[in-house]
Amino acid sequence: MRYWIAALCLGFGGLTLAEPPALHSGQEARYQALIEELRCLVCQNQNIAESNAPLAEDLRLQVAEMINAGRSDAEIKDYLVARYGDFVLYRPPFKPNTWLLWGGPFLLLVLGLVTAFRIFSGRRSETPDESVDQAALHKLLQGQSDQRNKS
Amino acid sequence: MKARFLIPVGIVAALLVVLAVGLTLNPREVPSPLIGKAAPPFALPRLYQPDQLVTDASLKGRVTLFNVWASWCVACREEHAQIERLAKEFGMYIIGLNYKDETQDALGWLSHFGNPYSAVAVDADGRVGIDWGVYGVPETFVIDSAGVIRYKHIGPVKAADIENRILPLVRELEGGQG
Numbered sequence: 001m002r003y004w005i006a007a008l009c010l011g012f013g014g015l016t017l018a019e020p021p022a023l024h025s026g027q028e029a030r031y032q033a034l035i036e037e038l039r040c041l042v043c044q045n046q047n048i049a050e051s052n053a054p055l056a057e058d059l060r061l062q063v064a065e066m067i068n069a070g071r072s073d074a075e076i077k078d079y080l081v082a083r084y085g086d087f088v089l090y091r092p093p094f095k096p097n098t099w100l101l102w103g104g105p106f107l108l109l110v111l112g113l114v115t116a117f118r119i120f121s122g123r124r125s126e127t128p129d130e131s132v133d134q135a136a137l138h139k140l141l142q143g144q145s146d147q148r149n150k151s
Numbered sequence: 152m153k154a155r156f157l158i159p160v161g162i163v164a165a166l167l168v169v170l171a172v173g174l175t176l177n178p179r180e181v182p183s184p185l186i187g188k189a190a191p192p193f194a195l196p197r198l199y200q201p202d203q204l205v206t207d208a209s210l211k212g213r214v215t216l217f218n219v220w221a222s223w224c225v226a227c228r229e230e231h232a233q234i235e236r237l238a239k240e241f242g243m244y245i246i247g248l249n250y251k252d253e254t255q256d257a258l259g260w261l262s263h264f265g266n267p268y269s270a271v272a273v274d275a276d277g278r279v280g281i282d283w284g285v286y287g288v289p290e291t292f293v294i295d296s297a298g299v300i301r302y303k304h305i306g307p308v309k310a311a312d313i314e315n316r317i318l319p320l321v322r323e324l325e326g327g328q329g
Binding site for chain 1 (some may be wrong): 181183277278284289
């Protein structure tokens with residue numbers, strides 16, 4: 001298993017596609033933004049802007065060509081998602097199976113706040129219990145400490 | 152009071168279960184969105200008759216394996232005996248996609264290691280590979296007789312993969328059609 005991964009990263013050899021089409025400055029900015037948001041599937045912790053894997057090269061070319069052909073960002077993303085799944089997007093869409101992914105941090109924040117609130121409000125509620133006769137209790141404690149002082 | 156003490160223990164236990172399951176998953180195996188969809192169309196030159204085309208039409212009419220390989224791919228060498236077994240022992244109909252390869256290297260590779268393919272399509276620039284969502288050669292797709300992708304195997308096919316996943320699925324698909 002391990003050596004075919006190594007082979008993947010090393011072995012994707014040699015072949016490169018045609019030169020990317022020339023993009024004007026507005027297109028160039030879109031191109032940069034897009035390739036920084038798309039994941040390279042060969043070396044998964046890199047986007048296709050950073051990765052030197054030949055697949056990333058091919059995908060950069062594909063993106064450049066689609067921009068040149070007048071496709072919108074959404075169309076280009078849809079094109080890649082249809083082939084590689086939501087995993088190619090570094091910002092996955094908000095849908096039922098990503099609710100936990102997007103909502104998880106907020107859920108944890110709320111849980112933490114609730115827990116903190118309960119701990120701190122519990123501490124503050126050290127007010128005298130009304131079911132206890134405070135005067136009698138006071139007298140009792142006073143008596144005990146008097147006795148202790150005498151002995 | 153006792154129940155309260157169990158809460159952090161429960162949280163840790165749940166976390167351990169989640170992490171243990173995570174350890175058994177292979178992050179390189181990205182589920183393909185193509186499963187259950189029609190095989191992406193293509194029309195590519197044949198490796199042995201470059202003036203003729205192989206198209207997605209050749210994937211229809213019977214259960215087919217679509218194996219993506221290249222002569223530069225070390226893991227393809229590793230799996231090749233299993234692909235041969237699928238063709239010779241189990242009579243599978245296999246279409247090869249020769250991915251980003253040099254024709255001479257590919258021909259030499261097949262004459263050396265054997266040719267289990269009914270047809271080999273030459274995807275020199277890797278564009279059909281992109282359409283098929285290929286990101287790590289070798290990859291093997293199981294396609295039903297209607298031309299719909301039913302399963303994708305990433306990485307070299309091993310004997311256990313044939314017995315446990317590929318053959319049962321192929322038999323089920325073949326049973327379904329008649």
